Amino acid sequence: MNRFTSGLAIAGMLTASAAFAADCPENLPTIEPGKLTMSINATIPPRQYIDDQGNLQGLHPDLGNEIAKRLCLEPAYMNVEFAVQIPGLATKRWDMVNTGMYYKPERAQIMRMVPYVVNxxxxxxxxxxxxxxxxxxxxxxxxxxxxxxxxxxxxxxxxxxxxxxxxxxxxxxxxxxxxxxxxxxxxxxxxxxxxxxxxxxxxxxxxxxxxxxxxxxxxGLPSSFGFDGKTGQRLAHAVSNVLRDMVDDGTYNKLMSSYGATQIQFWDDYTGDIAVYYNPE
Missing domain, CATH: 3.40.190.10 (Periplasmic binding protein-like II)
Known part of the structure; x- marks a missing residue:
């Protein structure tokens, strides 16, 4: 398992400046106060990968950084294989899965999911x-x-x-x-x-x-951010609200267009707003 620091290969944590604003959500329940820790499998260019200089690059890190900034949190990434990412939510190894995980109704029975792009x-x-x-x-x-x-x-x-x-x-x-x-x-x-x-x-x-x-x-298969089913309600809704703001101010369109990604509005099941999906058994 690896952490990243911007500009360095596989060491520390990738960080970005947080815009601390008066309207930041207060006391979001993250595993480390002041940080948004995300799991990622940085082996899937152009969505997520390590460049020749050892920097984490791609659509998903760009989205994660922007979301963290708007939540007034410092982004941190744990580079791990996909198989451990969903279990890692329940064991509090990270706050959010940010690896292009596909949305499936059966996954939404055990975790909170926020679809954001069509694949x-x-x-x-x-x-x-x-x-x-x-x-x-x-x-x-x-x-x-x-x-x-x-x-x-x-x-x-x-x-x-x-x-x-x-x-x-x-x-x-x-x-x-x-x-x-x-x-x-x-x-x-x-x-x-x-x-x-x-x-x-x-x-x-x-x-x-x-x-x-x-x-x-x-x-038509959407990728989703993932959050723990039992404890991730506030964070999942905070992230979905940030994504809605990004749609409204054009940031979402700019990011999707820069990577040639299909926007979530083209998902057949899109209801008109980015939303949290969670249907526990």
Whole structure:
């Protein structure tokens, strides 16, 4: 597990100046007073990654920094694999999951979720696409990589089960701790494709590392910030209110546009306002 300091590689904490204003929410229940501690898996460019100078970059850190500033808190990031991020809310390791976690109704039964951006998925392949991958069916009988325990991992397994039921060969699904490891496996020829966010696919394709076999898959899935179900009510609502303010003053549109991200207003289930979703069993 790593913390970040702006401008340094994997040490300390990433900080940004907080704008302490008279209208700041008072006494927000964070694990460390005066700080907003967020979990992130900084291996998914351009949404979240470490640049060559060791700085945390991407849409999600930019959003987290702006949210923290408006809450008059100092942003702090814990760089951990996704599999531990949801449990870490309940054990008070961090206040908020800020890693592009997909919204799912079953997740909203155990945690408070604030959807903020719409996603789609893609299949990233070797340069030149020598295997001719054009969709899920192209991967029947082939090794496929993804990130463990995330939405893409669950979805590719569901799709594989459906294809097997139709008589196709089973995929050899390899789930890695991070997308960086998954792409390393693709570069080493260990898998035929990586299944993950299409923004990540576009990032690598633009840099000539790999090609995109298929994109825009399963569109309309929102990413969400996550908060503890039992204790995160005040913080979740404070963050959703900040995001509404960012929509109203144009900051949200500016950030989304700078990363080519699809705004939450295009989510099929969008109700007209950024909101907290929590439906405990």
């Amino acid at each position: 789609a998925l893609a299949l990233v392949v070797e340069k030149g696409n020598p295997a001719g991958v054009t969709g899920y069916e192209s991967l029947a009988g082939e090794p496929v990589a993804t990130e463990i325990a995330g939405f893409a991992d669950n979805l590719i397994r569901t799709i594989n089960d459906e294809q097997v039921a139709q008589g196709m060969e089973t995929m050899d699904i390899k789930a890695f701790n991070t997308f960086a490891e998954a792409f390393a496996a693709l570069g080493a020829g260990q898998v035929k494709a990586v299944f993950g966010p299409d923004a990540v696919a576009a990032y690598y394709a633009e840099r000539g590392s790999f090609d995109v076999g298929a994109s825009g898959l399963n569109p």
